[in-house]
Amino acid sequence: QKEVEQNSGPLSVPEGAIASLNCTYSDRGSQSFFWYRQYSGKSPELIMFIYSNGDKEDGRFTAQLNKASQYVSLLIRDSQPSDSATYLCAVSKSWGRDDKIIFGKGTRLHILP
Amino acid sequence: DVKVTQSSRYLVKRTGEKVFLECVQDMDHENMFWYRQDPGLGLRLIYFSYDVKMKEKGDIPEGYSVSREKKERFSLILESASTNQTSMYLCASRDRGRTGELFFGEGSRLTVL
Numbered sequence: 001q002k003e004v005e006q007n008s009g010p011l012s013v014p015e016g017a018i019a020s021l022n023c024t025y026s027d028r029g030s031q032s033f034f035w036y037r038q039y040s041g042k043s044p045e046l047i048m049f050i051y052s053n054g055d056k057e058d059g060r061f062t063a064q065l066n067k068a069s070q071y072v073s074l075l076i077r078d079s080q081p082s083d084s085a086t087y088l089c090a091v092s093k094s095w096g097r098d099d100k101i102i103f104g105k106g107t108r109l110h111i112l113p
Numbered sequence: 114d115v116k117v118t119q120s121s122r123y124l125v126k127r128t129g130e131k132v133f134l135e136c137v138q139d140m141d142h143e144n145m146f147w148y149r150q151d152p153g154l155g156l157r158l159i160y161f162s163y164d165v166k167m168k169e170k171g172d173i174p175e176g177y178s179v180s181r182e183k184k185e186r187f188s189l190i191l192e193s194a195s196t197n198q199t200s201m202y203l204c205a206s207r208d209r210g211r212t213g214e215l216f217f218g219e220g221s222r223l224t225v226l
Contacts, residue, residue, distance in 0.1 A: 046215070090215075
């Protein structure tokens, strides 16, 4: 089983609708969870992070974490064409003295005007 | 603003050449990472470092080595480049104390002929 799994997409969502992106992880010891957005030809940039079970909201974005199910999701409300990008789920896990960050392969999101 | 600078955006090398990819960050971050990104495979961790002269293997260290002589600089070395090392290489740094966010450089696209 891969450490961090995402559906590669593409996920097509009409403008103004809610986009729902999902991610599962295999290591129950994982501590921190991140969503990065990556536009074509650009580097990833952080849009959300979450540590505790439940929901965390920031503007149009909501991250949801369920540690029992080893599941983290990202909801984007009122989707805009500028949200079209690849969304990378990342997980932090302890590794020796520190921790390492492992990424899923990413989900391509396409917002239809 | 945090800045992570990678020395070369585009490189073309020949099989067997030694390749150095340099990365410098200006925010006094403890952690630095090297990833490679390939279509369909996502971001894969090559090596990371949590302190000067300290390094940890990531998931795909074979064929690579790293050097961290100063806190701000983390170098990736390909001792003898091969065609399967043609890829986009992304350096990142991280402040362990805050969100744990990774800050990425712009990437170095390496082509090995």
